[in-house]
Amino acid sequence: MLISRSLLAPAIGLALLFLQGCTAWQVNQIAGQLPALGAAEALQQLDKIDPPERDRAQFLLNRGTLKFYLGELPDARTDLAEAQRIMAALQATSMVENLASVSANETLRSYTGTPTDLVLVHVMLALTYLCQGDLDGARVEILQSQVEMQRLAKEDSSSGQLPSARFLAGMIYELNREWDNALISYRQAYGVLQQRGQPVPAALQDSLLLLTQRQGLKDEFEKLQKEFSRTPLAPSAGELFVIYFDGVVSSKSEARVSVVAGENAQFISVVVPTYHPSRHMTRPLTLQVNGGHIATQVIEDLEARARDDLADDMTRILATATTRAVAKYNMVNEAQNKSDMAGLIANLATVVSEQADVRSWNMLPASIQVARVSVPAGAQISIPHWAGAQDAPLQAAAQGRKAVLVLGELSAAPLGYPAAPAAAEPPSISTATSTSTDAGTSP
Amino acid sequence: MKKILIALMALLITACGTTVERVATDETIDLSGAWNDTDSRLVAQEMIQDALARPWIGEFTGRKGQRPAVIVGTVRNLSHEHINVKTFVADMERELVNSGRVDFVASRDERGEIRDERIDMDLNASEATRKAAGQELGADFMLIGQINTIIDVDSNEQVRYYQVDLTMVSMADNRKVWLGQKKIKKFVKNAKIRY
Numbered sequence: 001m002l003i004s005r006s007l008l009a010p011a012i013g014l015a016l017l018f019l020q021g022c023t024a025w026q027v028n029q030i031a032g033q034l035p036a037l038g039a040a041e042a043l044q045q046l047d048k049i050d051p052p053e054r055d056r057a058q059f060l061l062n063r064g065t066l067k068f069y070l071g072e073l074p075d076a077r078t079d080l081a082e083a084q085r086i087m088a089a090l091q092a093t094s095m096v097e098n099l100a101s102v103s104a105n106e107t108l109r110s111y112t113g114t115p116t117d118l119v120l121v122h123v124m125l126a127l128t129y130l131c132q133g134d135l136d137g138a139r140v141e142i143l144q145s146q147v148e149m150q151r152l153a154k155e156d157s158s159s160g161q162l163p164s165a166r167f168l169a170g171m172i173y174e175l176n177r178e179w180d181n182a183l184i185s186y187r188q189a190y191g192v193l194q195q196r197g198q199p200v201p202a203a204l205q206d207s208l209l210l211l212t213q214r215q216g217l218k219d220e221f222e223k224l225q226k227e228f229s230r231t232p233l234a235p236s237a238g239e240l241f242v243i244y245f246d247g248v249v250s251s252k253s254e255a256r257v258s259v260v261a262g263e264n265a266q267f268i269s270v271v272v273p274t275y276h277p278s279r280h281m282t283r284p285l286t287l288q289v290n291g292g293h294i295a296t297q298v299i300e301d302l303e304a305r306a307r308d309d310l311a312d313d314m315t316r317i318l319a320t321a322t323t324r325a326v327a328k329y330n331m332v333n334e335a336q337n338k339s340d341m342a343g344l345i346a347n348l349a350t351v352v353s354e355q356a357d358v359r360s361w362n363m364l365p366a367s368i369q370v371a372r373v374s375v376p377a378g379a380q381i382s383i384p385h386w387a388g389a390q391d392a393p394l395q396a397a398a399q400g401r402k403a404v405l406v407l408g409e410l411s412a413a414p415l416g417y418p419a420a421p422a423a424a425e426p427p428s429i430s431t432a433t434s435t436s437t438d439a440g441t442s443p
Numbered sequence: 444m445k446k447i448l449i450a451l452m453a454l455l456i457t458a459c460g461t462t463v464e465r466v467a468t469d470e471t472i473d474l475s476g477a478w479n480d481t482d483s484r485l486v487a488q489e490m491i492q493d494a495l496a497r498p499w500i501g502e503f504t505g506r507k508g509q510r511p512a513v514i515v516g517t518v519r520n521l522s523h524e525h526i527n528v529k530t531f532v533a534d535m536e537r538e539l540v541n542s543g544r545v546d547f548v549a550s551r552d553e554r555g556e557i558r559d560e561r562i563d564m565d566l567n568a569s570e571a572t573r574k575a576a577g578q579e580l581g582a583d584f585m586l587i588g589q590i591n592t593i594i595d596v597d598s599n600e601q602v603r604y605y606q607v608d609l610t611m612v613s614m615a616d617n618r619k620v621w622l623g624q625k626k627i628k629k630f631v632k633n634a635k636i637r638y
Contacts (some may be wrong), residue, residue: 091599092634094636140525143592327512
């Protein structure tokens with residue numbers, strides 16, 4: 001009886017330590033099956049999880065994303081805005097959580113978001129506002145993303161600097177007819193892509209050429225034209241921006257690594273989060289325009305961003321894990337000296353409590369892709385193999401306005417700006433429009 | 444010992460529970476540094492005082508022999524925050540109408556509902572109380588404006604600068620007869636350490 005009582009407290013502690021990591025694994029499992037489950041089923045499964053308060057931001061980010069895919073825009077906005085508010089409030093360092101992460105594991109920290117999360121949440125919110133027809137609301141979010149990127153900016157790193165956020169800012173400024181702000185945002189997107197050595201999508205090239213030409217910046221226009229070896233788009237009043245979410249980003253998993261630590265410089269095994277090499281093959285969305293094809297191109301490789309964020313954080317993670325491992329090693333030794341049973345329990349506690357923090361915003365797409373289509377009246381635009389369709393943006397573009405089409409591989413239906421009337425019937429994507437663009441075209 | 448323990452428990456429960464304290468509506472409470480009711484009130488007050496002190500009302504009244512009719516157009520939020528501009532526009536409307544020197548006519552959104560009611564009246568109200576179409580008061584001026592912000596941020600410190608610009612435009616000839624401006628600047632320092 002005495003033994004069972006003495007074991008009760010550690011047993012409960014062990015159970016709690018074990019359970020704390022369960023939510024993350026459950027979420028990761030749903031994220032891993034997301035392409036097969038679809039957004040609706042994944043949302044149902046996610047809603048069955050009751051996350052601990054410290055995982056709430058991650059939970060809301062994922063749930064908001066699924067609701068966005070399903071076109072539940074007001075609810076998506078509520079979740080994403082709440083996640084953003086929580087992450088902003090948690091940016092200060094917590095002494096208690098630091099202590100817990102050193103003594104037990106990293107999952108005891110609140111999920112505060114990676115640099116990419118902190119910016120991308122504003123991108124998602126901006127798209128949510130935009131697809132609800134609230135251009136000013138979308139503009140607020142892109143301004144907030146810019147403040148966040150300014151806060152995260154470092155001289156020696158492009159962490160948290162997202163070309164997709166800059167491109168979206170440029171697009172929203174253009175919709176607002178703020179040409180100078182739009183050009184600055186496109187330049188910033190170009191700058192980050194150059195810094196990372198990544199290809200510049202045709203949509204961004206065209207945007208830079210169009211805006212420098214429009215603002216009469218002849219030298220910059222000629223310089224860019226030479227760099228891109230590209231004929232500028234024919235000026236046209238009607239234009240269609242396409243934002244495409246491709247695939248699902250990878251989830252983190254655990255890896256065991258050995259580090260040299262302790263007074264005797266012994267090898268100690270620690271558990272850290274890792275990403276397996278991505279097997280995702282980037283797939284563009286193809287639009288048929290007057291018999292030709294225009295494919296979206298990657299502006300944000302979120303697989304790469306997720307891995308970069310983890311790599312940037314790895315020094316801190318390893319240092320904490322090593323300190324923790326040494327402390328646990330010493331604790332087990334001390335317990336062992338007292339009694340075999342105490343040593344066994346302590347050993348068990350250290351093994352069970354050692355969990356890597358595998359939480360992430362893992363229901364995001366693997367990449368964000370863009371296209372920009374110039375639309376003079378009279379052409380035919382269609383999206384092959386797309387069952388659902390929304391032609392409000394296409395109609396608007398055909399009528400000489402700038403419009404945005406937002407699609408995801410997991411979307412229930414395309415979204416866009418101008419937003420379709422709430423009671424509108426699902427229309428055919430084919431519309432009487434024409435194009436003169438050669439952006440990302442293939443014959 | 445038992446009593447102390449109960450008292451401590453009670454204190455702990457109280458500390459964890461939600462507390463509500465009623466405060467005066469004009470009391471300034473800054474929590475996050477974002478735009479709040481105090482900013483909205485300050486902007487409205489400043490704008491009202493300024494609008495009533497300028498010569499456009501007197502000039503119009505002297506020329507036409509009647510109070511100017513004003514309609515609220517679009518006040519755009521071009522700031523970094525989701526600001527409800529309707530609160531200070533409503534404050535301004537109320538104060539200007541209560542001053543007895545300006546009439547406000549229903550905005551575009553409000554007119555639709557009123558016109559629907561008038562159509563309904565045509566069918567259902569008695570002849571004596573029915574209101575005819577085509578008798579609306581046309582606006583002499585339109586109030587338009589925008590809120591802009593400049594935010595500078597470094598680590599956990601922010602300087603937030605708000606500028607609210609309102610313009611009264613003559614409907615007859617597009618003349619700008621009044622320009623109101625209010626600036627607010629805040630220095631926000633977020634905590635580096637939390638519990």
